[in-house]
Amino acid sequence: MLPWFTERFGNAASRSHTYGWQADEAVELARVQVADLIQVEPKDIFFTSGSTEGLNMAIKGVAETSTHIGKHIISIATEHHAVLDPLDWLQRKGYEVTLLPVNSAGLIDLDQLKKTIRKDTVMVLVMWANNETGVVQDMKEVGSICRQAGVTLISDATQASGKINIDPISIGADIVSLSAHKFYGPKGVGALFINQSSLKVKPAPLIHGGGHEKGFRSGTLNVPGIVGLGCAAELRRQEMIDDGQKIKQLRDIFEKQIMETLEEVSINGDVQNRLPTVSNLKVRFVDSQAVMSRFRTQLAISSGSACSSANPEPSHVLLAMGLNTQEAKSSFRVSLGVPTTKKEIEEAARIMIEAIKEERAQSPVWQMFKQGIDITE
Numbered sequence: 001m002l003p004w005f006t007e008r009f010g011n012a013a014s015r016s017h018t019y020g021w022q023a024d025e026a027v028e029l030a031r032v033q034v035a036d037l038i039q040v041e042p043k044d045i046f047f048t049s050g051s052t053e054g055l056n057m058a059i060k061g062v063a064e065t066s067t068h069i070g071k072h073i074i075s076i077a078t079e080h081h082a083v084l085d086p087l088d089w090l091q092r093k094g095y096e097v098t099l100l101p102v103n104s105a106g107l108i109d110l111d112q113l114k115k116t117i118r119k120d121t122v123m124v125l126v127m128w129a130n131n132e133t134g135v136v137q138d139m140k141e142v143g144s145i146c147r148q149a150g151v152t153l154i155s156d157a158t159q160a161s162g163k164i165n166i167d168p169i170s171i172g173a174d175i176v177s178l179s180a181h182k183f184y185g186p187k188g189v190g191a192l193f194i195n196q197s198s199l200k201v202k203p204a205p206l207i208h209g210g211g212h213e214k215g216f217r218s219g220t221l222n223v224p225g226i227v228g229l230g231c232a233a234e235l236r237r238q239e240m241i242d243d244g245q246k247i248k249q250l251r252d253i254f255e256k257q258i259m260e261t262l263e264e265v266s267i268n269g270d271v272q273n274r275l276p277t278v279s280n281l282k283v284r285f286v287d288s289q290a291v292m293s294r295f296r297t298q299l300a301i302s303s304g305s306a307c308s309s310a311n312p313e314p315s316h317v318l319l320a321m322g323l324n325t326q327e328a329k330s331s332f333r334v335s336l337g338v339p340t341t342k343k344e345i346e347e348a349a350r351i352m353i354e355a356i357k358e359e360r361a362q363s364p365v366w367q368m369f370k371q372g373i374d375i376t377e
Contacts, residue, residue: 001186001231004224012221013212023223030230034191037233038157038166038176043196046213047226050190051158052082053206054177057217058154058192059086061203062123062175063095066152069201070120071095074113077320078102078135079127083156084316087125104322105270106135114145123152128176129160132317132333133269134278136160143172152199158182158190162236163244163275174199180225184338185232189225192216239338247336248276250345254334255279257349262356264369268318268331279334282323285366286359288332294355299348301334 004026010019012027028042035042048054063073073090075083077099087097098116100108108126117124124146129136139155146153154175157166162183168176179190194216196202203216210218259265264284283291288303303315314328323331332352336345360366368375 001224001228004227008223010223012223013210023221026223026227026230027221030226030233033230033234033237034178035193037237038161038168038178038193040169040193040195044193046192046194046216047221047229048177048190048192048217049188049222050181051080051156051177051179054190054192055080055082055154055156056086057206058175058177058194058203059083059123059125060090060206062152062154062201063090064204065201066122069122070118072098072118072121073123073125074098074100074116074121075125076100076102076108076127078106078130078132078317079125080131080156080158082158083125083127102320105273106130106133106268106317106321107270107273108137108142110138110141110145113142114149117145117149117151121149121151123154125154125156127159128155128157128166129164129275130269130317131159132278132315133280133321134159134275135269136164136273136275138273139171139173147172150200152201159275159278162233162240163277164240168193168195172198175203180229180232183232183236186225186228189222189229191229243338244276247338247340250340250342251276251279251336253342254336254345254349255281257346258353261349261353268321268323277336279336280318280331281334282327282331283356284327284330285363285369286330286356288330291332291352291355291359294358295351298351301332301348301352303329303331303333 008022010023012020012023014020031042031045035045071094073087073095075087091097100112100116102108126137126142128139143153152174153172155173157176158179159182160166161178174195176193181187205216207218212218212221258281266282268280268282314325318328318331365375
């Protein structure tokens with residue numbers, strides 16, 4: 001990325017001189033690299049500032065161009081707020097939104113999805129892999145249902161891209177979003193896959209002025225960021241499978257160490273259908289914020305998504321999975337990555353275990369539980 005900040009300063013939209021040509025070539029190379037990561041055609045990749053912008057463009061854009069079909073939208077209760085908030089905005093504009101529930105594993109009922117689709121349904125939004133639990137939906141079946149019904153399928157693949165195989169074409173997803181920073185690229189840049197050949201209606205642009213990105217997203221392109229996105233995508237394509245196996249082993253070591261040492265600990269979400277990079281643990285009889293205050297300078301973990309970490313309310317994802325408020329507030333989200341080592345994960349587990357033990361030692365409810373006294377949380 002470094003030369004594109006200084007030495008190669010051309011605007012990719014400038015076609016009358018060599019500086020612009022160089023920038024345009026770099027952008028087009030990145031477009032190919034991102035397309036290769038998710039196995040699509042480069043012409044269907046459009047650069048954004050990240051998934052929040054991309055999802056807003058997809059949701060609002062498809063809604064705007066689909067009014068002749070209807071105003072009914074289907075999504076799921078565990079979506080990221082980058083989906084839920086635009087849907088809330090559309091509801092205030094007269095759209096009808098159906099949020100499907102999930103089971104205790106975080107998975108939707110596919111039969112319920114099929115029955116919920118109506119003639120006036122304009123789009124279905126299903127997150128590929130949840131950002132808090134790592135639970136992966138059965139996107140092949142979701143895509144089949146939407147394809148048979150002739151309904152646009154939009155998927156937030158922010159958390160999944162670069163970690164597991166993403167293949168929008170084969171499953172029938174029409175629009176897919178991703179962000180560079182979720183697979184070691186720079187923050188503030190992302191991409192949207194728009195299958196122009198399959199869509200009944202193309203999304204209206206969210207940003208107007210200049211006609212960049214074939215008119216889908218106007219504005220001078222962030223060339224250094226796009227170069228970084230492309231490079232990160234290329235590295236993930238080459239190393240994703242091997243890295244995923246290593247990270248899964250580390251996650252399993254971490255969970256085993258926690259669960260064999262502490263009582264009343266369980267995994268939130270489907271144990272099999274989840275990303276290797278996320279562990280979401282429910283630890284009864286503690287408050288996760290209180291526990292984390294004991295090791296904030298040593299460990300970087302959370303009780304929910306980074307986007308809502310300043311919100312003291314319990315995770316809407318965990319509540320939708322059937323956890324009560326106290327259980328949601330007793331849960332921890334731990335992320336692992338390529339740089340994570342076995343030594344680090346063992347040390348992290350040790351620090352977390354000690355903090356939980358210390359917190360429980362001060363809990364009257366925990367003491368009552370240990371004494372076999374019947375309690376109601």
